[in-house]
Amino acid sequence: MAAAPVSLSGRFKGSFAYFTIKDRLPQILTRVIDTLHRHKNEFFEKHGEKGVEAEKRAISFLSKLRNELQTDKPMIPLNDELPDTPIWNQYLEYQRNVSNGNGQPSWFQSPWLYVECYMYRRIHEALIHNPPIDDFDPFMEAKIQSFFESQQAIIAVCTYLQELLKNIEDLNENQLKEEFFKLLQVSLWGNRCDLSISAGEDNSQKSSLLQSLNDFKSFILVDDMENLWSLLLNSKKRTTTKESITRVDMILDNAGFELITDLVLANFLSSSKLATEVHFHGKCIPWFVSDTTKHDFNWTLKQLQSANHMWMSRCGMNWEGNLKKGVWVYHDHMFWTLPHEFSSMAQVAPDLYAELQKSSVIIFKGDLNYRKLTGDRKWEFTVPFHQALNKFHPAPLCSIRTLKAEIQFCLLALP
Ligand SMILES: O=P(O)(O)OC[C@H]1O[C@](O)(CO)[C@@H](O)[C@@H]1O
Ligand SMILES: [Mn+2]
Secondary structure (H helix, E strand, O other), rough: OOOOOEOOOOOOOHHHHHHHHHHHHHHHHHHHHHHHHHOOHHHHHHHHHHHHHHHHHHHHHHHHHHHHHHOOOOOOOOOOOOOOOHHHHHHHHHHHHHHOOOOOOEEEOOOOHHHHHHHHHHHHHOOOOOOOOOOOOOOHHHHHHHHHOOOHHHHHHHHHHHHHHHHHOOOOHHHHHHHHHHHHHHHHOOOOOOOOOOOOOOOOOOOOOOOOOHHHHHHOOOOOHHHHHHHHHHHHHOOOOOOOOEEEEEEEEEEHHHHHHHHHHHHHHHHHHOOOOOEOOOOOOOOOOOOHHHHHHHHHHHHHHOOOOOOEEEEEEEHHHHHHHEEEEEEEOHHOOOOOOOHHHHHHOOOHHHHHOOOEEEEOOHHHHHHHHOEOOOOOOOOOOHHHHHOOOOEEEEEEEOOOOOOOOOOHHHH
């Protein structure tokens, strides 16, 4: 098999990677600095002068980081005490070795995937270094605002689900398949609501998606819904005896409306018995502006339960119940916030790889997961997706992603 092509990088002027590193990442950093500035009084009220001092130090750290980025300085090792720090610093050494003498790993010369992930980890380092604001999520405000801006769309999709559940037992196989395809597409288009692509600008879902699915159909470039349906249906038919299970793993992406669409899809899979277990995988630190952390996941369930809308609160209660019963499980392994391509998971995080091997099908949400699945390299569009996976295959898998970066393939891998 031919060697894997080079990584997408800011060294390719005019590429989306170049535009992202040159313009978008500094915008995101500036927005983080502004957010810290705006929370100065809150830090003072909560922590007194110590909070204000910590805020000043974090801002100075982030301003220095922005200058490093904008002037293409070499990447520097992390020096906080977090468990992933040695892995990040080993990865920097690896980048130094593979740069084969083309100088130090730097923002515009190194792989885009690495430098973008590295920026979010350095943002976390800026806070970790500065207690007592070390637990502050600089993206929380934007995630919460995006949730509330999407209220109408959330009400519509929760209402649709609850109406569907009333007679789900009476649906025949074709009707079930039709509903499955609808909710898959809602989860797909929910991925447009990502605050990284908008550099933090509002990117919430204003209208109900369910009425627009036909309008969006022609924008689906690669459609393997039939294969995914067959895989789940065959697994359901095999799950006759008690002990056999159909486990679906959802590698989550953005909080807010997209997370609701993923939970709605998961509820449908559980209620239709297409899945006997659903495992959700979130991020262990704030990531790519709107990616879901455990706090975001739990906040969303609580927010729904306390909503003054019957179907929203019903969803929140049911979903919390599924977690309590253990039919739904939430994980947040540190691997998801490392810079590694997924093809190195078996070496870097064998425990996570083994966990995913228990799955009947793994659904990867979003653009960043797609980039990590395929190594974020300059593949020809005609290369089969499974080739780009580079032997990463813990279980049958698929990607549900709205295209936000140059990388794209013609086929999805499932079986
Ligand atoms: O939330 P998603 O779908 O992973 O999108 C994040 C992606 O968007 C981008 O901002 C666009 O390139 C990338 O940084 C990242 O891959
Ligand atoms: Mn995201």
